[in-house]
Amino acid sequence: MTLLYSLQQTLWLLILTAIALHSLNATAAQPTINLRGTARFAVLAASGITSVPTSAIIGDVGLSPAARSKITGLTPVEVTGGIFAADDGGATAVMLTSAQGDLTTAYNDAAGRSLGAVDVANADLGGRTLAPGLYKSTGTLNITGILTLDAQGDPDAVYIFQAASTLTTASGSQVILSGGARPGNVFWQVGASAAIGTTTSFKGNIMADQSISFATGATLDGRALVRIGAVTLDSTHITIPASGSTAPQFGPITRQAPDSVTLVITNTPGLLLTLQTSINLTNWDTLTAQTFGKTPETYIDTTATGQTKRFYRAYQP
Numbered sequence: 001m002t003l004l005y006s007l008q009q010t011l012w013l014l015i016l017t018a019i020a021l022h023s024l025n026a027t028a029a030q031p032t033i034n035l036r037g038t039a040r041f042a043v044l045a046a047s048g049i050t051s052v053p054t055s056a057i058i059g060d061v062g063l064s065p066a067a068r069s070k071i072t073g074l075t076p077v078e079v080t081g082g083i084f085a086a087d088d089g090g091a092t093a094v095m096l097t098s099a100q101g102d103l104t105t106a107y108n109d110a111a112g113r114s115l116g117a118v119d120v121a122n123a124d125l126g127g128r129t130l131a132p133g134l135y136k137s138t139g140t141l142n143i144t145g146i147l148t149l150d151a152q153g154d155p156d157a158v159y160i161f162q163a164a165s166t167l168t169t170a171s172g173s174q175v176i177l178s179g180g181a182r183p184g185n186v187f188w189q190v191g192a193s194a195a196i197g198t199t200t201s202f203k204g205n206i207m208a209d210q211s212i213s214f215a216t217g218a219t220l221d222g223r224a225l226v227r228i229g230a231v232t233l234d235s236t237h238i239t240i241p242a243s244g245s246t247a248p249q250f251g252p253i254t255r256q257a258p259d260s261v262t263l264v265i266t267n268t269p270g271l272l273l274t275l276q277t278s279i280n281l282t283n284w285d286t287l288t289a290q291t292f293g294k295t296p297e298t299y300i301d302t303t304a305t306g307q308t309k310r311f312y313r314a315y316q317p
Contacts, residue, residue, distance in 0.1 A: 030134050030158040033110050033187045035205070036102035037095065038225060040291045042081065042240040043233075044099060045226045049074060051233040052216075058272060059223070059240030060084065060291050064096035074233065080272065081240075081290050103225050107207045110160055110189035117162075126173060132157035132181075137164060141188075144170040149203070151181035159204070164191040167206070171198040171215070183221040184241035193229070196220065205241075240272065240291065248273055248314040251296055259305035263312065266296045271316050275299060278311045 038044060042059025047066050051074035060081040063071055068085035076083060086093050117136040126145035131152060141163040151157035157180070161167075167190045177183065186204030188194070194208045198215040204222045206212055211229035214220070214236040221239050224231050251264035267273050272291050276284040287301055304310055 029116060029132065030113065030160055032158050032185060033106050033160065033205070035106050035223075037099045038102045038106060038223075040240075041099060041223060041225065042238045043224045043231050044103060045224075045231040046100065046228045048072070048230040049233070050230065051078070052235060054078060055233045055236045055238075057081065057233075057236075057238050059238065062096050062099060064093070064100050100227070103207065103227060107189060107209070107227060110187050110207060111162060111191070113160055113162070120161075126170070130159070132159055134160045134162070136162045139163075140165045141167045142169070143173045143175065143200075146174045146176055148176045148178055149181045149186065151177070151179040153179055155180040155182055157181060157185060159186045161186075161188045161204075162191075163189065166190065166192050167194040167208075169195070169197045169200045169202065172200065173197060174201045175203040177203055182241065186222065248316055250312070250314070255304070256300075259302060261301045261304050261310070263299050263301065264296050265292075265299060265314055267292050267314075268295070268316060273314060273316050275312065275314045277301065277303070278313075279307060279309060281311055284313070 040060050041062050042057050043049060043061045045063050048070040049061065049063055050072050053073060055074065055078050057078060058080045061074065061079055062084045064086040067087040071083065071085060074083070084092050084096055086096055113134050115134070117134045120135045120141065121137045122139040123137060124142040124144050125147045126143050129148040129150050131150060132154065141161060149159055167188055183203040188204050188206045190206065190208040192209060193211040194206050196202050196214045196218045199217040202218065202220045202222065205225065206222065207225045209227050211231070212224045212226055213232040214234055216234045219237040222241055224238060249266040251266060253264070254262050256262060272289060274289045275287045277287055278284045287303070288299065
């Protein structure tokens with residue numbers, strides 16, 4: 001669908017929504033865990049974030065209640081999104097406090113689930129293929145080798161893993177999703193700390209009480225979320241997943257003369273959105289690529305100086 005807007009005399013805007021994504025509604029036996037304001041973060045910690053370069057994070061990074069000085073080794077060039085800390089003050093501090101509160105709510109929800117739980121106390125899940133559901137360990141959880149999560153054709157299937165103590169993966173281990181399973185619908189509730197081994201390929205939202213550490217070259221398709229401790233990265237790649245999405249849409253668009261345009265965008269909170277502009281519909285420049293914490297969201301383009309014709313498009317990967 002193409003929409004045409006006229007803005008103050010000669011400025012015309014053609015808005016294109018590039019990719020239509022389907023909404024996802026959890027219908028599996030286990031209801032999903034609602035991350036609320038935490039969903040925008042690929043990494044959220046309380047006491048510190050440490051990175052050995054070079055990591056690559058797609059999604060926002062947040063630290064609260066600790067100050068920005070407790071983020072070491074992680075540079076903006078390594079993060080596709082924002083880096084936020086409690087001492088940024090103002091609305092940012094409020095947003096981070098709310099996100100940590102939402103994390104506690106989500107963590108307690110996951111920890112409190114009991115209906116239909118499968119006992120995997122102190123188990124090594126490597127070599128297994130698991131159906132959707134709730135898996136409970138009163139001690140540790142370990143993964144050595146390959147763990148396959150088979151959603152059996154249901155893209156809304158939810159997995160919840162409870163580890164009362166620690167979650168540990170051996171070097172080179174993998175969590176593989178099959179049968180339509182999605183990383184945004186996989187939740188790991190860890191009572192103490194999670195240690196993801198060297199070159200491990202991991203999937204899902206890790207919610208740990210104490211800490212999460214990634215050894216060299218580990219990757220996570222999910223989120224690393226810590227309630228009271230730190231996240232440690234080492235050449236770590238983290239990509240925020242979408243547990244549900246709707247196509248981006250443009251709302252009211254206005255021009256503030258002479259050089260800025262205000263766009264209101266309906267989006268999927270927690271999902272990376274790319275906003276681009278063009279003067280000819282052939283060559284496109286990226287204005288921003290970031291995750292928004294609410295919808296609709298307002299973005300102000302301050303680069304429209306002297307242009308009488310300008311096109312915009314937004315998409316979510």
